Amino acid sequence: MPHIALPKGLPGISAGFAFRPETAKPMRELAHILLHEPGSLAPGERELIATYVSYLNDCYFCQTSHGAAASAHLGDEELVKRVKADFQHANISEKLKALLVIAGKVQKGGKNVTVQDVEAARSQGATDLEIHDTVLIAAAFCMYNRYVDGLGTWQPRDESLYDAMGKHLADHGYRKPSIPSVEAA
Amino acid sequence: MAHIRLPEELPGIRGAMAFRPETAKPLNELVEILLHQPNTLTPGERELIATYVSYLNDCYYCQTIHGAIAAASLDDNEDLVKRVKADFQHADISEKLKALLVIASKVQKGGKNVTAQDVEAARNLGATDLEIHDTVLIAAAFCMYNRYVDGLGTWQPRDEAMYRERGKRIARDGYVSISKEYLPAETASH
Numbered sequence: 611m612p613h614i615a616l617p618k619g620l621p622g623i624s625a626g627f628a629f630r631p632e633t634a635k636p637m638r639e640l641a642h643i644l645l646h647e648p649g650s651l652a653p654g655e656r657e658l659i660a661t662y663v664s665y666l667n668d669c670y671f672c673q674t675s676h677g678a679a680a681s682a683h684l685g686d687e688e689l690v691k692r693v694k695a696d697f698q699h700a701n702i703s704e705k706l707k708a709l710l711v712i713a714g715k716v717q718k719g720g721k722n723v724t725v726q727d728v729e730a731a732r733s734q735g736a737t738d739l740e741i742h743d744t745v746l747i748a749a750a751f752c753m754y755n756r757y758v759d760g761l762g763t764w765q766p767r768d769e770s771l772y773d774a775m776g777k778h779l780a781d782h783g784y785r786k787p788s789i790p791s792v793e794a795a
Numbered sequence: 796m797a798h799i800r801l802p803e804e805l806p807g808i809r810g811a812m813a814f815r816p817e818t819a820k821p822l823n824e825l826v827e828i829l830l831h832q833p834n835t836l837t838p839g840e841r842e843l844i845a846t847y848v849s850y851l852n853d854c855y856y857c858q859t860i861h862g863a864i865a866a867a868s869l870d871d872n873e874d875l876v877k878r879v880k881a882d883f884q885h886a887d888i889s890e891k892l893k894a895l896l897v898i899a900s901k902v903q904k905g906g907k908n909v910t911a912q913d914v915e916a917a918r919n920l921g922a923t924d925l926e927i928h929d930t931v932l933i934a935a936a937f938c939m940y941n942r943y944v945d946g947l948g949t950w951q952p953r954d955e956a957m958y959r960e961r962g963k964r965i966a967r968d969g970y971v972s973i974s975k976e977y978l979p980a981e982t983a984s985h
Binding site: 723 | 824
């Protein structure tokens with residue numbers, strides 16, 4: 611049961627967003643820029659970073675919904691599982707592996723990122739913007755994950771729900787709710 | 796030295812925000828609502844939560860600037876800010892704020908650490924659902940801001956006077972207004 615009186619029937623972060631629309635707006639906007647808007651890594655790559663960090667933080671709702679979004683972008687559900695289990699041996703670019711190393715360090719704490727980590731990413735072709743966005747995606751999911759779990763939100767074990775959410779997020783991004791009942795609310 | 800080429804004259808999160816004004820805008824809007832806009836917890840109380848979480852995350856820039864904003868919001872009581880960081884259970888703050896700081900420290904370690912008992916304790920001392928929500932989100936958000944500031948290896952000068960002066964101005968004017976000093980005009984404004 612959620613720790614506070616959240617709107618019923620809304621899973622995960624959508625309940626927090628409906629409870630407090632004022633803070634939902636910049637949180638949605640941040641996710642939209644970091645994960646969906648063009649101009650950085652491919653959206654599928656950025657969703658993999660978000661999924662991996664949410665997995666490290668053990669947040670079921672976030673790793674499942676962003677895993678579904680990554681899968682919708684990449685058309686490869688197995689790849690998402692492989693990245694979570696052992697990204698060094700997943701079929702992704704060496705650049706993305708180096709960025710996932712940085713994201714994994716940020717998840718534990720910002721000071722863990724070393725000059726060598728950044729140099730390794732740069733030597734695989736990562737730009738300053740891509741490194742910046744990797745750090746901020748990892749940091750932001752340390753927020754979203756804690757928000758979702760810290761409020762004790764409802765996180766149904768229903769894969770079809772997340773598949774639909776992932777497709778919606780991949781197609782439309784984060785500015786508008788991806789849960790139909792929120793649209794009606 | 797910062798891990799990427801950030802504007803050199805801007806310390807802490809300001810360098811990162813000037814590097815990427817698109818993400819700076821929602822980051823400033825979020826902190827403005829959580830810490831500055833009027834609410835039932837005072838800005839000073841909310842800045843203490845942000846300071847305490849930044850202290851737990853060992854982020855020098857964030858704990859110092861938010862400590863300065865907290866002091867500026869609490870009649871310049873810098874000793875109270877130090878006391879909250881060192882041992883909030885014996886600081887001169889309300890029992891309700893102590894219970895909320897317990898929740899914040901649990902969130903800092905991971906959201907699942909918050910228990911029904913922690914929340915019940917805060918509620919028994921008069922905390923509302925909105926105050927509990929905002930405490931969770933402030934703590935979560937500073938787990939982001941702290942990682943962003945340290946993860947990029949930003950410049951964090953040891954200059955107490957700079958933080959004190961800036962803390963007074965942010966306490967007075969808020970985050971979005973001050974951000975116009977270091978962000979391009981079209982992204983800083985609403």
